[in-house]
Amino acid sequence: MSGSVVDDTNQPVAGANIIVENSSTGTVTNDRGEYSIKLAQGDFTLKITYLGFKTIRREINLKSDKTLNFTLDPQTEDLEEVVVSDNIEKINIRDPEMSVSKLDGSSIKKIPVVFGEVDVIQSLLQLPGVSNAGEGASGFNVRGGATDQNLILIDDALIYNSSHLFGFFSIFNPDAVKNLKLYKGGIPANYGGRVSSVLDIKQKTGNSQKLKGEGGVGVISSKLTLEGPIQKDKSSFLISGRGTYAHLFLKLTDNANSAYFYDLNTKLNFDIDEKNSLSFSGYYGLDYVNINDSFTNIYGNAFGILDWSHKFNENITSNLNFSYSQYNYELDLALVGFNFENSISNFDLSYQIDHEINSNLSLSYGLSSIQYTVNPGEIVPTTADSGINPRKLNNKYAFDNAAFLTVNQSLSDNINIQYGLRVSAFLRMEDETIDIYEDNNPLLYDETRDIYVEAEPIDSRQGNTSRVNESFINFEPRLGLSYILDDNTSVKASYNRMVQNLHLLSNTSSPTPFDIWTPSGSFVKPQKLDQFALGYFKDFENIPFTLETEVFYKTIANRIDYIDGANLIANDAIERVILNGEGRAYGLEFYLKKNTGRLTGWLSYTLSRSEQRTPGRTPSEIGINNGDWYLNGYDKTHDISLTSSYELNDKWQLNSNFVLQTGRPVNFPVGQFEFQDLNIPVFEGRNLNRLPTFHRLDLSATYTPEKKNKNWSSSWNFGIYNVYNRRNAASLNFEQNSTTGQNEAVRFSIFGIVPSVSYNFKF
Structure with a gap:
């Protein structure tokens, strides 16, 4: 059937x-x-x-x-129910899938956020094992991993930068999102290319029955979504757009600064016949920031996907997907007189077959190939007297090919297993110009001063971008197991090996749009993850609660580390400032949620540690941080989130969100010395200190007036972000007081209390 x-x-x-x-x-x-x-x-x-x-x-x-x-x-x-994971019905207790969280569009819209702008990333941060570098920080971190270690997909298209306005908002329009799935572990073999997590977002398909729409007007942004049939019951469209207008208020106050973003999502679906369907998804988003006409920053994502689904018979279906993704960044410094641009793009072709052998055995297998083009940067002078020489860094090209197989099998009434294998072949092509170093060593060690110094090339040669320079073939096994204790309880275990061949060059805890991707090559090795997880899952039969708790341990080989004083900007020889190190993370995740009733919500708690180490390449080298383990910028010992939603009556719904986190690791100076009337700070080790503890309470209320028109419904959302005005530290800067001459620590905070109001409608 x-x-x-x-x-x-x-x-x-x-x-x-x-x-x-x-x-x-x-x-x-x-x-x-x-x-x-x-x-x-x-x-x-x-x-x-x-x-x-x-x-x-x-x-x-x-x-x-x-x-x-x-x-x-x-x-x-x-409608008040919050769908977060698959483990609610008894049937999912049996599934070997673990370390997975789900959110649908309605759940995302309930969580109070800054400015009242509903945000997918902020919703993810309330889940166990997920955090970020702080308020206004871009991206997200999963189980102590970096933001570049997350594979982000929208309808299977790759996303390289998930943030608008340097991290204040995400690029995901919640009105266009049907659901999302976040894999923190137990990742099936059809996913690859990153070593921390997979965020798989599916857009709505559009209504094939009648024209419908929804939208909203907020404090700083508005949005509108339209969907309907192209041919009734056969095809549909969806188009969704949003944009900010805060810059218009700045102009009214004679403020010369400007910052805004806009994006557009679209999806077309065609049911050709009972066995074939086509869909097209597209996205374009752009951010614009201008500071006093002396600094202009423009960046954004774009992608397009063509997807063909075919049903061979009741047991075999296939999916052919072709996509193109691009991320562009442009910086115009009129004050200095130059323009800088960089980009990354890819073509992706994949084919997957889902084959159900019988009720106890199913297969998923296929092939994929991705072609990457990385433009690290081009500098162009914009004035005759700029003093900047034009320069074009070498483009970098690579192919990432893979074959994969996932097997889901029921071994008995109590044991279900998922196992698979991904074989990846990464081909790094030659650069147009290749530097040659003495002893093939681009990074030298000065034993006298105990520091690393950049080596100068002794020669260079012309490369051929159609010739393979380095190839990396890796086997990536996956294993998941569930043991059913009873109809409502199970124990699960998983193992993952994953490989990442794209690396984000960033020496900040929260990546910026300026950061640059680089593929694996002669001096940059692929990152390799091994992760183990064990979990206990309980769906309580007589009370509306579910419990998920997991422990995990993971190691990462070949994690990039930077030498002290590394310059990553417009650097065409990045191999001169990096070393290959290793990382590890381990922890406990606890997740208790209430699924039904007027009061719903969840409590999540994560206890974890995330570290990095880069020993010397030889016994005489000290490595980074003397070769000792140190906390990376994503470590947060304690992370607590309490999210709730209360249905007061037919018209009012109350929502709250409380967050408490250990401050992220940072470096504070331990002393200073004077040189030519300047105070020079002295540091010891890496990330030996922390910012103050982060905590915040957000509240919101949604008022839904009685319908006066059956074809129109609306609601008002009133929110207060950071109710008690906690000035959480984004950073601590050490300065000399101009009056007393004494050194002091100055706290920099992004948000205090932020009220918001928005009007939303559907028709």
């Missing part, structure tokens, strides 16, 4: 449960809302469930192969 599950707008429902009552048989729908299950002939009662929708029960008399499609209707009294 096979078919599909859609909602009332004809959008596929991924993760819906198909359960055969009074048996241990069941399955879940895939990302396209499709399912397939093998049953013996006879009479059955099917139960189709998905949180937020009414349960369907259907009596089935099965005499031969049958196709059954289901449409789920919303269950309004359950």
